[in-house]
Amino acid sequence: MGTDLRLPTATIVRPDKDRFLNEENPFEAMMSRFDRAAALLDLDPGIYQVLRHPEKQITVSIPVMMDSGEVKVFIGHRVLYNTSRGPAKGGIRFDLNVNLDEVTALAAWMTWKCAVVNLPFGGAKGGVVCDPLGMSVGELERLTRRYTAGIISVLGPDSDVPAPDVNTNERVMAWVMDTYSMHMRHTVTSVVTGKPVEMGGSLGRREATGRGCMIVTMQALQQLGMPVQGTTVAVQGFGNVGSVAAQLLARQGCKIVAISDRTGGYTNPTGIDVDAAIAYVQRHKTLEGFAGGDPVSNDELLTLDVDVLVPAALENVITSKNAGKIRAKIICEGANGPTTAGADAILDEKGIFVIPDILANAGGVTVSYFEWVQDRGGYFWSEATVNERLEDIMVRSFRDVLALSKQHRVNMRTAAYMLSISRVATVHRLRGIYA
Protein backbone atom coordinates (compact mmCIF):
# COMPACT_ATOMS: atom_id res chain seq x y z
CA MET A 1 0.00 0.00 0.00
CA GLY A 2 1.42 3.47 -0.97
CA THR A 3 1.63 6.52 1.26
CA ASP A 4 -1.78 8.12 1.94
CA LEU A 5 -1.47 11.60 0.40
CA ARG A 6 -5.01 12.75 1.21
CA LEU A 7 -5.02 15.93 3.33
CA PRO A 8 -6.71 15.66 6.72
CA THR A 9 -9.52 18.14 7.47
CA ALA A 10 -8.27 21.47 8.85
CA THR A 11 -9.79 24.19 11.05
CA ILE A 12 -8.42 27.50 12.34
CA VAL A 13 -8.80 28.33 16.02
CA ARG A 14 -9.59 32.05 16.17
CA PRO A 15 -9.64 34.45 19.13
CA ASP A 16 -12.85 35.89 20.51
CA LYS A 17 -12.48 39.32 18.87
CA ASP A 18 -15.44 40.98 20.58
CA ARG A 19 -14.19 40.41 24.11
CA PHE A 20 -12.19 43.61 24.54
CA LEU A 21 -14.27 46.69 23.91
CA ASN A 22 -13.17 50.20 24.93
CA GLU A 23 -12.59 50.09 28.71
CA GLU A 24 -11.67 46.44 28.43
CA ASN A 25 -8.98 46.86 25.78
CA PRO A 26 -5.85 46.06 27.80
CA PHE A 27 -3.52 48.00 25.50
CA GLU A 28 -5.63 51.14 25.91
CA ALA A 29 -5.74 50.52 29.68
CA MET A 30 -1.95 50.33 29.77
CA MET A 31 -1.56 53.39 27.53
CA SER A 32 -3.84 55.65 29.57
CA ARG A 33 -1.75 54.96 32.71
CA PHE A 34 1.45 55.41 30.67
CA ASP A 35 0.25 58.78 29.32
CA ARG A 36 -0.61 60.07 32.79
CA ALA A 37 2.81 59.12 34.18
CA ALA A 38 4.62 60.44 31.07
CA ALA A 39 2.88 63.82 31.46
CA LEU A 40 3.84 64.04 35.14
CA LEU A 41 7.44 63.17 34.22
CA ASP A 42 7.39 65.71 31.37
CA LEU A 43 8.85 62.95 29.21
CA ASP A 44 10.94 63.94 26.20
CA PRO A 45 8.60 63.77 23.13
CA GLY A 46 10.97 61.47 21.19
CA ILE A 47 11.26 58.97 24.02
CA TYR A 48 7.50 59.24 24.57
CA GLN A 49 6.93 58.11 20.97
CA VAL A 50 9.48 55.28 21.26
CA LEU A 51 7.90 53.93 24.44
CA ARG A 52 4.37 54.02 23.02
CA HIS A 53 5.27 51.42 20.41
CA PRO A 54 6.30 47.77 20.66
CA GLU A 55 9.75 46.99 19.21
CA LYS A 56 8.64 43.77 17.53
CA GLN A 57 5.40 41.81 17.10
CA ILE A 58 5.48 38.30 15.68
CA THR A 59 2.39 36.32 14.69
CA VAL A 60 2.74 32.70 13.67
CA SER A 61 0.39 30.02 12.40
CA ILE A 62 0.93 26.77 14.24
CA PRO A 63 -0.33 23.64 12.48
CA VAL A 64 -0.84 20.80 14.94
CA MET A 65 -1.86 17.21 14.25
CA MET A 66 -4.54 16.49 16.84
CA ASP A 67 -4.92 13.02 18.34
CA SER A 68 -7.97 12.51 16.11
CA GLY A 69 -5.85 12.91 12.97
CA GLU A 70 -7.39 16.31 12.19
CA VAL A 71 -5.00 19.22 11.57
CA LYS A 72 -5.79 22.39 13.51
CA VAL A 73 -4.06 25.68 12.83
CA PHE A 74 -3.52 27.74 15.98
CA ILE A 75 -2.49 31.40 16.06
CA GLY A 76 0.39 32.43 18.31
CA HIS A 77 2.01 35.77 19.11
CA ARG A 78 5.24 36.93 20.73
CA VAL A 79 5.71 40.63 21.34
CA LEU A 80 9.01 42.21 22.38
CA TYR A 81 7.92 45.57 23.73
CA ASN A 82 11.22 47.14 24.77
CA THR A 83 14.73 45.73 25.18
CA SER A 84 16.69 48.85 26.12
CA ARG A 85 17.47 47.57 29.64
CA GLY A 86 18.34 43.98 28.65
CA PRO A 87 16.94 40.80 27.10
CA ALA A 88 13.17 40.71 26.69
CA LYS A 89 11.48 38.78 29.52
CA GLY A 90 7.94 37.57 29.96
CA GLY A 91 5.59 34.62 30.10
CA ILE A 92 3.68 32.59 27.53
CA ARG A 93 -0.04 32.04 28.02
CA PHE A 94 -2.34 29.50 26.39
CA ASP A 95 -5.91 30.78 26.37
CA LEU A 96 -8.87 31.19 24.01
CA ASN A 97 -8.98 34.94 24.78
CA VAL A 98 -5.40 35.64 23.67
CA ASN A 99 -5.16 38.37 21.01
CA LEU A 100 -2.41 40.69 19.75
CA ASP A 101 -3.63 43.76 21.70
CA GLU A 102 -3.65 41.76 24.90
CA VAL A 103 -0.20 40.27 24.30
CA THR A 104 1.19 43.73 23.44
CA ALA A 105 -0.25 45.22 26.63
CA LEU A 106 1.15 42.34 28.67
CA ALA A 107 4.58 42.84 27.02
CA ALA A 108 4.51 46.55 27.89
CA TRP A 109 3.53 45.69 31.47
CA MET A 110 6.54 43.33 31.61
CA THR A 111 8.77 46.24 30.54
CA TRP A 112 7.46 48.46 33.34
CA LYS A 113 7.45 45.59 35.84
CA CYS A 114 11.12 44.66 35.27
CA ALA A 115 12.03 48.34 35.60
CA VAL A 116 10.01 48.86 38.83
CA VAL A 117 12.01 46.14 40.55
CA ASN A 118 15.16 47.24 38.69
CA LEU A 119 15.99 43.99 36.88
CA PRO A 120 18.32 44.14 33.84
CA PHE A 121 15.55 43.00 31.50
CA GLY A 122 13.21 44.43 28.91
CA GLY A 123 9.63 43.22 28.48
CA ALA A 124 7.96 40.59 26.29
CA LYS A 125 4.93 38.32 26.31
CA GLY A 126 3.66 35.45 24.24
CA GLY A 127 0.34 33.76 23.77
CA VAL A 128 -1.36 31.05 21.77
CA VAL A 129 -5.10 31.07 21.08
CA CYS A 130 -6.16 27.65 22.32
CA ASP A 131 -8.14 25.88 25.01
CA PRO A 132 -5.42 23.87 26.76
CA LEU A 133 -7.88 22.25 29.16
CA GLY A 134 -9.51 20.54 26.19
CA MET A 135 -6.22 19.24 24.75
CA SER A 136 -4.21 16.09 25.47
CA VAL A 137 -0.62 16.23 26.74
CA GLY A 138 0.62 15.08 23.33
CA GLU A 139 -1.34 17.83 21.53
CA LEU A 140 0.00 20.46 23.95
CA GLU A 141 3.56 19.26 23.47
CA ARG A 142 3.28 19.41 19.66
CA LEU A 143 1.68 22.88 19.90
CA THR A 144 4.42 24.16 22.23
CA ARG A 145 7.26 22.80 20.10
CA ARG A 146 5.84 24.20 16.85
CA TYR A 147 5.16 27.60 18.46
CA THR A 148 8.72 27.66 19.83
CA ALA A 149 10.10 26.86 16.37
CA GLY A 150 7.95 29.65 14.93
CA ILE A 151 9.39 32.32 17.22
CA ILE A 152 12.90 30.87 17.53
CA SER A 153 14.53 33.76 15.67
CA VAL A 154 13.91 36.05 18.65
CA LEU A 155 14.51 33.56 21.48
CA GLY A 156 17.81 33.26 23.33
CA PRO A 157 19.35 33.95 26.75
CA ASP A 158 20.59 37.34 25.53
CA SER A 159 17.54 38.28 23.46
CA ASP A 160 14.23 36.90 24.72
CA VAL A 161 13.61 34.59 27.68
CA PRO A 162 10.06 33.20 28.16
CA ALA A 163 8.49 31.90 31.38
CA PRO A 164 5.14 30.44 32.49
CA ASP A 165 1.91 32.44 32.57
CA VAL A 166 -1.79 31.51 32.47
CA ASN A 167 -2.28 27.80 31.65
CA THR A 168 1.42 27.12 31.10
CA ASN A 169 3.76 25.56 33.63
CA GLU A 170 7.14 23.90 34.26
CA ARG A 171 6.41 21.10 31.80
CA VAL A 172 5.65 23.55 28.98
CA MET A 173 8.88 25.43 29.77
CA ALA A 174 10.81 22.15 29.57
CA TRP A 175 9.44 21.61 26.02
CA VAL A 176 10.40 25.16 25.02
CA MET A 177 13.91 24.69 26.39
CA ASP A 178 14.30 21.30 24.68
CA THR A 179 13.06 22.57 21.30
CA TYR A 180 15.37 25.59 21.43
CA SER A 181 18.31 23.38 22.51
CA MET A 182 17.67 20.93 19.64
CA HIS A 183 17.90 23.82 17.16
CA MET A 184 21.09 25.14 18.80
CA ARG A 185 22.63 21.63 18.90
CA HIS A 186 23.48 21.99 22.59
CA THR A 187 21.63 22.39 25.87
CA VAL A 188 20.73 25.99 26.69
CA THR A 189 19.02 26.08 30.09
CA SER A 190 18.94 29.88 30.40
CA VAL A 191 16.63 30.36 27.39
CA VAL A 192 13.55 29.95 29.64
CA THR A 193 12.78 30.30 33.33
CA GLY A 194 10.19 28.55 35.46
CA LYS A 195 11.65 25.19 34.38
CA PRO A 196 11.62 22.04 36.52
CA VAL A 197 14.31 22.27 39.22
CA GLU A 198 15.86 19.03 37.91
CA MET A 199 16.87 20.79 34.66
CA GLY A 200 18.08 24.21 35.78
CA GLY A 201 14.95 25.68 37.36
CA SER A 202 15.30 27.76 40.51
CA LEU A 203 14.07 26.68 43.90
CA GLY A 204 11.28 29.04 44.92
CA ARG A 205 10.26 30.12 41.38
CA ARG A 206 6.90 28.30 41.47
CA GLU A 207 5.90 30.11 44.66
CA ALA A 208 7.63 33.41 43.85
CA THR A 209 4.70 35.45 42.45
CA GLY A 210 2.39 34.52 45.34
CA ARG A 211 5.23 35.11 47.81
CA GLY A 212 5.82 38.56 46.33
CA CYS A 213 2.09 39.34 46.74
CA MET A 214 2.29 38.30 50.39
CA ILE A 215 5.39 40.46 50.98
CA VAL A 216 3.89 43.65 49.51
CA THR A 217 0.57 43.05 51.30
CA MET A 218 2.49 42.87 54.60
CA GLN A 219 4.14 46.18 53.70
CA ALA A 220 0.78 47.78 52.88
CA LEU A 221 -0.79 46.60 56.15
CA GLN A 222 2.16 48.09 58.02
CA GLN A 223 1.88 51.35 56.10
CA LEU A 224 -1.85 51.64 56.87
CA GLY A 225 -1.36 50.65 60.52
CA MET A 226 -3.54 47.56 60.16
CA PRO A 227 -2.79 44.41 62.23
CA VAL A 228 -1.84 41.25 60.33
CA GLN A 229 -3.53 38.82 62.71
CA GLY A 230 -7.10 38.24 61.63
CA THR A 231 -6.90 40.48 58.54
CA THR A 232 -9.59 39.13 56.22
CA VAL A 233 -8.63 38.30 52.63
CA ALA A 234 -10.56 37.29 49.49
CA VAL A 235 -8.56 35.74 46.63
CA GLN A 236 -9.91 35.44 43.09
CA GLY A 237 -8.10 32.80 41.00
CA PHE A 238 -6.59 29.72 42.62
CA GLY A 239 -3.79 28.83 40.22
CA ASN A 240 -0.08 29.41 40.62
CA VAL A 241 -0.43 32.98 41.92
CA GLY A 242 -3.70 32.91 43.89
CA SER A 243 -3.22 29.62 45.72
CA VAL A 244 0.30 30.45 46.91
CA ALA A 245 -0.65 34.03 47.88
CA ALA A 246 -3.58 32.63 49.93
CA GLN A 247 -1.39 29.98 51.55
CA LEU A 248 1.41 32.38 52.52
CA LEU A 249 -0.97 35.12 53.74
CA ALA A 250 -2.70 32.50 55.93
CA ARG A 251 0.70 31.48 57.33
CA GLN A 252 1.31 35.11 58.30
CA GLY A 253 -1.90 35.09 60.36
CA CYS A 254 -4.41 36.49 57.86
CA LYS A 255 -7.83 34.87 57.59
CA ILE A 256 -8.66 33.79 54.02
CA VAL A 257 -12.44 34.13 53.90
CA ALA A 258 -13.02 33.57 50.18
CA ILE A 259 -11.32 31.82 47.25
CA SER A 260 -12.42 31.09 43.70
CA ASP A 261 -11.41 29.75 40.32
CA ARG A 262 -13.03 29.58 36.89
CA THR A 263 -15.67 27.19 38.23
CA GLY A 264 -16.85 29.55 41.01
CA GLY A 265 -15.98 30.50 44.58
CA TYR A 266 -16.38 29.56 48.23
CA THR A 267 -16.65 31.80 51.28
CA ASN A 268 -16.23 30.97 54.95
CA PRO A 269 -16.22 33.76 57.59
CA THR A 270 -14.29 31.57 60.04
CA GLY A 271 -11.49 31.06 57.53
CA ILE A 272 -10.92 28.66 54.65
CA ASP A 273 -8.43 25.83 55.14
CA VAL A 274 -6.13 26.85 52.25
CA ASP A 275 -3.93 23.75 52.44
CA ALA A 276 -7.04 21.57 52.14
CA ALA A 277 -8.20 23.63 49.13
CA ILE A 278 -4.79 23.20 47.44
CA ALA A 279 -4.88 19.44 48.08
CA TYR A 280 -8.45 19.37 46.68
CA VAL A 281 -7.35 21.12 43.46
CA GLN A 282 -4.41 18.72 43.12
CA ARG A 283 -6.89 15.83 43.18
CA HIS A 284 -9.79 17.35 41.19
CA LYS A 285 -8.03 19.97 38.96
CA THR A 286 -10.52 22.72 40.01
CA LEU A 287 -12.30 23.92 43.18
CA GLU A 288 -15.65 22.66 41.89
CA GLY A 289 -17.33 20.72 44.71
CA PHE A 290 -14.96 21.98 47.45
CA ALA A 291 -16.75 21.54 50.77
CA GLY A 292 -14.80 24.11 52.83
CA GLY A 293 -17.21 27.06 52.37
CA ASP A 294 -20.50 28.35 51.01
CA PRO A 295 -20.71 29.01 47.27
CA VAL A 296 -20.09 32.58 46.09
CA SER A 297 -19.87 33.85 42.53
CA ASN A 298 -16.71 35.42 41.14
CA ASP A 299 -18.51 38.79 40.89
CA GLU A 300 -19.78 38.63 44.47
CA LEU A 301 -16.33 37.69 45.77
CA LEU A 302 -14.93 41.02 44.55
CA THR A 303 -17.37 43.07 46.63
CA LEU A 304 -17.18 41.09 49.89
CA ASP A 305 -16.57 43.06 53.09
CA VAL A 306 -12.87 42.14 53.52
CA ASP A 307 -9.67 43.97 54.42
CA VAL A 308 -7.64 42.73 51.45
CA LEU A 309 -8.75 41.69 47.96
CA VAL A 310 -6.31 39.75 45.76
CA PRO A 311 -7.51 39.50 42.14
CA ALA A 312 -5.22 36.75 40.81
CA ALA A 313 -6.99 35.43 37.70
CA LEU A 314 -7.45 37.49 34.53
CA GLU A 315 -7.73 41.09 33.29
CA ASN A 316 -10.64 43.53 33.61
CA VAL A 317 -12.46 42.14 36.62
CA ILE A 318 -12.58 45.49 38.48
CA THR A 319 -14.23 48.00 36.16
CA SER A 320 -16.11 51.31 36.36
CA LYS A 321 -19.27 49.19 36.83
CA ASN A 322 -18.30 47.40 40.05
CA ALA A 323 -15.46 49.54 41.50
CA GLY A 324 -17.95 51.60 43.54
CA LYS A 325 -19.12 48.45 45.32
CA ILE A 326 -15.68 47.24 46.40
CA ARG A 327 -15.30 47.25 50.17
CA ALA A 328 -11.69 46.06 50.61
CA LYS A 329 -9.20 48.54 52.09
CA ILE A 330 -6.26 47.10 50.14
CA ILE A 331 -6.22 45.56 46.65
CA CYS A 332 -3.11 43.52 45.84
CA GLU A 333 -3.13 42.93 42.08
CA GLY A 334 -1.77 39.39 41.68
CA ALA A 335 -3.06 39.24 38.08
CA ASN A 336 -1.87 41.45 35.25
CA GLY A 337 -4.37 44.19 34.45
CA PRO A 338 -7.23 43.16 36.75
CA THR A 339 -8.35 46.80 37.11
CA THR A 340 -9.46 48.96 34.19
CA ALA A 341 -8.33 52.57 33.90
CA GLY A 342 -11.97 53.61 34.38
CA ALA A 343 -12.00 51.97 37.80
CA ASP A 344 -8.81 53.68 39.04
CA ALA A 345 -10.42 57.04 39.85
CA ILE A 346 -13.35 55.38 41.65
CA LEU A 347 -10.99 53.31 43.83
CA ASP A 348 -8.97 56.49 44.56
CA GLU A 349 -12.10 58.36 45.63
CA LYS A 350 -12.97 55.52 47.99
CA GLY A 351 -9.47 55.70 49.50
CA ILE A 352 -8.62 52.10 48.58
CA PHE A 353 -4.88 51.41 48.68
CA VAL A 354 -4.07 49.62 45.41
CA ILE A 355 -0.76 47.77 45.06
CA PRO A 356 -0.51 47.84 41.25
CA ASP A 357 0.14 44.71 39.21
CA ILE A 358 3.55 45.83 37.93
CA LEU A 359 4.73 45.91 41.55
CA ALA A 360 2.46 43.38 43.30
CA ASN A 361 3.15 40.42 40.99
CA ALA A 362 6.81 41.20 40.23
CA GLY A 363 8.01 38.41 42.54
CA GLY A 364 7.71 35.90 39.69
CA VAL A 365 9.96 37.70 37.26
CA THR A 366 12.37 38.54 40.08
CA VAL A 367 12.98 34.87 40.80
CA SER A 368 13.04 34.23 37.04
CA TYR A 369 15.94 36.68 36.99
CA PHE A 370 17.58 34.66 39.79
CA GLU A 371 17.03 31.49 37.73
CA TRP A 372 18.64 33.05 34.64
CA VAL A 373 21.61 34.21 36.75
CA GLN A 374 22.00 30.73 38.31
CA ASP A 375 21.80 28.97 34.90
CA ARG A 376 24.40 31.28 33.40
CA GLY A 377 26.69 30.93 36.41
CA GLY A 378 26.10 27.18 36.71
CA TYR A 379 25.85 27.58 40.48
CA PHE A 380 22.55 27.09 42.32
CA TRP A 381 21.28 28.80 45.44
CA SER A 382 19.36 27.42 48.43
CA GLU A 383 15.63 28.20 48.65
CA ALA A 384 16.34 30.32 51.74
CA THR A 385 18.77 32.48 49.74
CA VAL A 386 16.25 32.87 46.89
CA ASN A 387 13.47 33.89 49.30
CA GLU A 388 15.68 36.28 51.24
CA ARG A 389 16.85 38.05 48.06
CA LEU A 390 13.28 38.17 46.76
CA GLU A 391 12.11 39.79 49.98
CA ASP A 392 14.89 42.41 49.78
CA ILE A 393 13.88 43.39 46.24
CA MET A 394 10.12 43.44 46.90
CA VAL A 395 10.41 45.48 50.09
CA ARG A 396 12.83 47.94 48.53
CA SER A 397 10.63 48.35 45.44
CA PHE A 398 7.48 48.83 47.52
CA ARG A 399 9.23 51.55 49.53
CA ASP A 400 10.61 53.24 46.38
CA VAL A 401 7.11 53.41 44.87
CA LEU A 402 5.52 54.56 48.13
CA ALA A 403 8.10 57.34 48.54
CA LEU A 404 7.44 58.57 44.99
CA SER A 405 3.66 58.42 45.52
CA LYS A 406 4.00 60.61 48.62
CA GLN A 407 6.44 63.00 46.93
CA HIS A 408 4.16 63.58 43.91
CA ARG A 409 0.83 63.05 45.74
CA VAL A 410 -0.22 60.36 43.28
CA ASN A 411 -1.54 56.87 43.81
CA MET A 412 0.73 53.81 43.91
CA ARG A 413 -0.05 52.85 40.29
CA THR A 414 0.96 56.23 38.87
CA ALA A 415 4.06 56.26 41.07
CA ALA A 416 5.05 52.77 39.86
CA TYR A 417 4.64 53.84 36.22
CA MET A 418 6.62 57.03 36.87
CA LEU A 419 9.48 55.07 38.47
CA SER A 420 9.64 52.47 35.71
CA ILE A 421 9.18 54.83 32.77
CA SER A 422 11.88 57.13 34.10
CA ARG A 423 14.28 54.16 34.44
CA VAL A 424 13.59 52.97 30.88
CA ALA A 425 13.81 56.54 29.53
CA THR A 426 17.16 57.09 31.27
CA VAL A 427 18.65 54.09 29.48
CA HIS A 428 17.27 55.30 26.13
CA ARG A 429 18.85 58.68 26.75
CA LEU A 430 22.19 57.11 27.73
CA ARG A 431 22.20 54.76 24.74
CA GLY A 432 21.13 57.54 22.40
CA ILE A 433 19.12 55.16 20.27
CA TYR A 434 16.02 57.28 19.90
CA ALA A 435 17.68 60.29 18.33
Ligand SMILES: NC(=O)C1=CN([C@@H]2O[C@H](COP(=O)(O)OP(=O)(O)OC[C@H]3O[C@@H](n4cnc5c(N)ncnc54)[C@H](O)[C@@H]3O)[C@@H](O)[C@H]2O)C=CC1
Ligand atom coordinates in the same frame (compact mmCIF):
# COMPACT_ATOMS: atom_id res chain seq x y z
N1 LIG B 1 2.58 32.60 36.96
C1 LIG B 1 3.30 33.68 37.22
O1 LIG B 1 4.46 33.60 37.65
C2 LIG B 1 2.72 35.04 37.04
C3 LIG B 1 1.39 35.23 36.72
N2 LIG B 1 0.88 36.51 36.67
C4 LIG B 1 -0.52 36.75 36.38
O2 LIG B 1 -1.33 36.18 37.40
C5 LIG B 1 -2.60 35.78 36.84
C6 LIG B 1 -2.83 34.31 37.13
O3 LIG B 1 -1.75 33.57 36.58
P1 LIG B 1 -1.40 32.09 37.05
O4 LIG B 1 -1.81 31.90 38.48
O5 LIG B 1 -0.02 31.83 36.64
O6 LIG B 1 -2.37 31.25 36.12
P2 LIG B 1 -2.95 29.78 36.36
O7 LIG B 1 -3.33 29.29 35.03
O8 LIG B 1 -2.03 28.98 37.21
O9 LIG B 1 -4.27 30.06 37.24
C7 LIG B 1 -5.29 30.88 36.82
C8 LIG B 1 -6.43 30.75 37.82
O10 LIG B 1 -7.47 31.66 37.49
C9 LIG B 1 -8.70 30.96 37.43
N3 LIG B 1 -9.62 31.62 36.51
C10 LIG B 1 -9.61 31.61 35.16
N4 LIG B 1 -10.65 32.32 34.68
C11 LIG B 1 -11.30 32.79 35.76
C12 LIG B 1 -12.44 33.59 35.93
N5 LIG B 1 -13.11 34.05 34.87
N6 LIG B 1 -12.82 33.90 37.19
C13 LIG B 1 -12.14 33.45 38.25
N7 LIG B 1 -11.05 32.68 38.16
C14 LIG B 1 -10.64 32.36 36.93
C15 LIG B 1 -8.32 29.57 36.99
O11 LIG B 1 -9.35 28.63 37.30
C16 LIG B 1 -7.07 29.36 37.84
O12 LIG B 1 -7.42 29.02 39.16
C17 LIG B 1 -2.51 36.15 35.34
O13 LIG B 1 -3.00 37.45 35.16
C18 LIG B 1 -1.00 36.14 35.08
O14 LIG B 1 -0.65 36.92 33.97
C19 LIG B 1 1.65 37.60 36.96
C20 LIG B 1 2.96 37.46 37.27
C21 LIG B 1 3.63 36.17 37.24
Ligand SMILES: O=C(O)CCC(=O)C(=O)O
Ligand atom coordinates in the same frame (compact mmCIF):
# COMPACT_ATOMS: atom_id res chain seq x y z
O1 LIG C 1 8.88 35.12 35.08
C1 LIG C 1 8.84 35.79 34.06
O2 LIG C 1 9.78 35.93 33.29
C2 LIG C 1 7.59 36.54 33.67
C3 LIG C 1 6.33 36.11 34.37
C4 LIG C 1 5.19 36.86 33.77
O3 LIG C 1 4.76 36.54 32.68
C5 LIG C 1 4.63 38.02 34.43
O4 LIG C 1 5.23 38.54 35.37
O5 LIG C 1 3.54 38.48 34.02
